[in-house]
Amino acid sequence: MESEVIMVIGAGQMGSGIAQVAAEAGYGVILHDVQMDFVENGMARIDKALSSQVQKGKIDDEGKRRVQSRIKGSVTYGDARNAHWIIEAVFEDYDVKAKIFSALDEICLPETLFATNTSSIPITRLAASVKRADRFIGIHFFNPPQVMRLVEIIPGLKTSRETVREARRFVEKVKKESVLVKDVPGFLVNRINAALRLEAYTCLMEGVASLEDIDKALKLALGHPMGPFELADFVGLDVGLNVLKTLYEGYKDPKWRPSLLLEKLVLSGDLGRKSGKGWYDYTSGQKLPRADVQF
Ligand SMILES: NC(=O)c1ccc[n+]([C@@H]2O[C@H](COP(=O)([O-])OP(=O)(O)OC[C@H]3O[C@@H](n4cnc5c(N)ncnc54)[C@H](O)[C@@H]3O)[C@@H](O)[C@H]2O)c1
Numbered sequence: 001m002e003s004e005v006i007m008v009i010g011a012g013q014m015g016s017g018i019a020q021v022a023a024e025a026g027y028g029v030i031l032h033d034v035q036m037d038f039v040e041n042g043m044a045r046i047d048k049a050l051s052s053q054v055q056k057g058k059i060d061d062e063g064k065r066r067v068q069s070r071i072k073g074s075v076t077y078g079d080a081r082n083a084h085w086i087i088e089a090v091f092e093d094y095d096v097k098a099k100i101f102s103a104l105d106e107i108c109l110p111e112t113l114f115a116t117n118t119s120s121i122p123i124t125r126l127a128a129s130v131k132r133a134d135r136f137i138g139i140h141f142f143n144p145p146q147v148m149r150l151v152e153i154i155p156g157l158k159t160s161r162e163t164v165r166e167a168r169r170f171v172e173k174v175k176k177e178s179v180l181v182k183d184v185p186g187f188l189v190n191r192i193n194a195a196l197r198l199e200a201y202t203c204l205m206e207g208v209a210s211l212e213d214i215d216k217a218l219k220l221a222l223g224h225p226m227g228p229f230e231l232a233d234f235v236g237l238d239v240g241l242n243v244l245k246t247l248y249e250g251y252k253d254p255k256w257r258p259s260l261l262l263e264k265l266v267l268s269g270d271l272g273r274k275s276g277k278g279w280y281d282y283t284s285g286q287k288l289p290r291a292d293v294q295f
Pocket of ligand 1: 100
């Protein structure tokens with residue numbers, strides 16, 4: 001029997017990881033981006049991730065080749081014609097995503113299911129860009145998709161039960177665990193994590209403990225692999241700030257007001273590991289307390 005085809009739109013950090021886990025599960029995968037060199041960057045990321053699995057003895061060279069042979073690159077929407085699922089993982093921008101979905105709505109088979117990996121845009125709003133709102137759903141992977149075991153399944157207002165079942169089946173097949181979450185700002189994980197981060201920022205500003213000690217406390221007492229400041233630097237302070245803005249605007253509740261300190265860091269260009277400085281200083285190649293600012 002021919003394997004079902006998944007078309008992943010966007011070959012970036014998340015899209016390439018989703019393409020990899022789908023190919024590992026035996027799906028035929030089409031990895032799509034606007035330019036072939038972007039697709040190739042995604043393929044190179046997959047190659048690196050698979051090579052590391054070979055090195056660790058988790059798969060052999062033949063296994064790696066088999067996974068890669070299931071992934072084809074694409075820069076044409078026409079390639080979506082026979083896809084069973086479309087999984088979109090492009091920039092976090094409503095207009096960009098809506099334009100892609102409405103174009104694919106015209107091309108895909110009526111039974112093709114549409115999923116978005118958005119972190120913050122309401123699923124119901126994105127579903128309104130297509131005629132198949134019943135076959136539209138949020139399938140929210142965490143970063144990096146190859147490693148993180150959880151996927152949030154988020155039905156929009158008009159998503160059918162059958163689509164939810166199909167999404168659960170897909171997540172199970174790619175060997176992840178799913179949780180069913182309502183279409184609310186921040187969904188579940190980002191909402192709870194944002195509340196924790198905000199409390200950590202408030203404790204820092206009130207001088208309850210030092211930044212390093214807050215990270216240390218949550219790792220050693222609650223078993224978190226990274227403290228809230230370390231995690232914020234890893235994810236990117238701009239990304240974390242956007243999550244808070246989504247919650248603040250979405251719930252219209254002052255409890256989600258983004259931290260002024262966080263906003264100041266983002267305005268100064270200190271975005272975490274990717275820019276060299278965030279809550280910590282990484283410019284020496286090590287994670288050190290910042291000597292140039294007083295929190
Ligand atoms: N990075 C994370 O930690 C994370 C976690 C969960 C969800 N997400 C969500 O996943 C999505 C992708 O995030 P990312 O971090 O992989 O972004 P990224 O910037 O790494 O990749 C985005 C890719 O989309 C491509 N793209 C842009 N416009 C396109 C178009 N019109 N057609 C096809 N491809 C297009 C870009 O060229 C780029 O390769 C976002 O919605 C984000 O909110 C991200």
